[in-house]
Amino acid sequence: DVYKRQAIKNVTLTFFWVSVEGSDWSMNHEDNVAFLKKILAELAKLKLTIGIQTDMMRFGRIMGRSTTDFSKYPLWNIHQDNNPEPGQFRPYGGWRVAKAKQYKGNAEVCGDTVNLDSLYQVCLLYT
Numbered sequence: 001d002v003y004k005r006q007a008i009k010n011v012t013l014t015f016f017w018v019s020v021e022g023s024d025w026s027m028n029h030e031d032n033v034a035f036l037k038k039i040l041a042e043l044a045k046l047k048l049t050i051g052i053q054t055d056m057m058r059f060g061r062i063m064g065r066s067t068t069d070f071s072k073y074p075l076w077n078i079h080q081d082n083n084p085e086p087g088q089f090r091p092y093g094g095w096r097v098a099k100a101k102q103y104k105g106n107a108e109v110c111g112d113t114v115n116l117d118s119l120y121q122v123c124l125l126y127t
Contacts, residue, residue, distance in 0.1 A: 013046075013048060014048060014049060015048065015049045015050075015051065016043055016046075016048045016049070016050050016051070017050075017051045017052070017053045017076055018036070018039060018040065018043070018050065018051070018052055018053065019053045019054070020036065020052055020053065020054035020058060020059055020062055020063065021053070021054055021055070021058045021062075021078070025062045029062070029063055029064035029067070030064075032062050032063055032064075033063055033064070033067055033069055036063070036070065037069070040070075040073070049074075050073055051073050051074035051075065051076055051099060051100075052070050052073050052074070052075055052076065053075075053076040053078065053100075053102070054075070054076075054077070054078060054093075055077060055078040055079065056090060056092040056093075058078070059092060059093050060092065060093075063093065065092075067093065067094075068093060068094025069094075070093060070094070071093055071094025071095050074098075074099035074100075075093075075095045075097070075098045075099055075100075076098065076099060076100040076101070076102065077089060077095075077098035077100070077101050077102070078101075078102045079101055079102070079103065080102060080103060081103060082103060083103055084101070084103050087101070
């Protein structure tokens with residue numbers, strides 16, 4: 001649906017981040033893993049590059065701490081420490097690095113409330 005709306009507005013999507021957070025998920029990890037796999041399979045049909053946005057706590061609560069099924073996708077790690085630098089990344093979900101970091105949520109920029117993010121390749125600091 002998002003993809004179709006952007007096409008109407010002459011916006012070309014090439015990268016799509018799927019957010020794994022919030023409370024609208026099942027309490028069953030297996031159901032959530034299967035649901036996310038379906039979402040990713042549909043996005044793959046659109047020939048988009050796909051990534052996952054989440055953090056260690058939310059991902060573990062929603063998908064289970066043992067799943068590594070999604071580690072082939074780039075990770076946009078939520079770590080709101082108010083610092084745009086990579087900082088310390090602790091591996092989870094099979095990810096050893098993050099492609100991006102959300103370092104501040106609900107920041108005011110030009111009168112709008114936004115999340116502040118950095119895009120980079122995070123170095124592995126924990127082994």
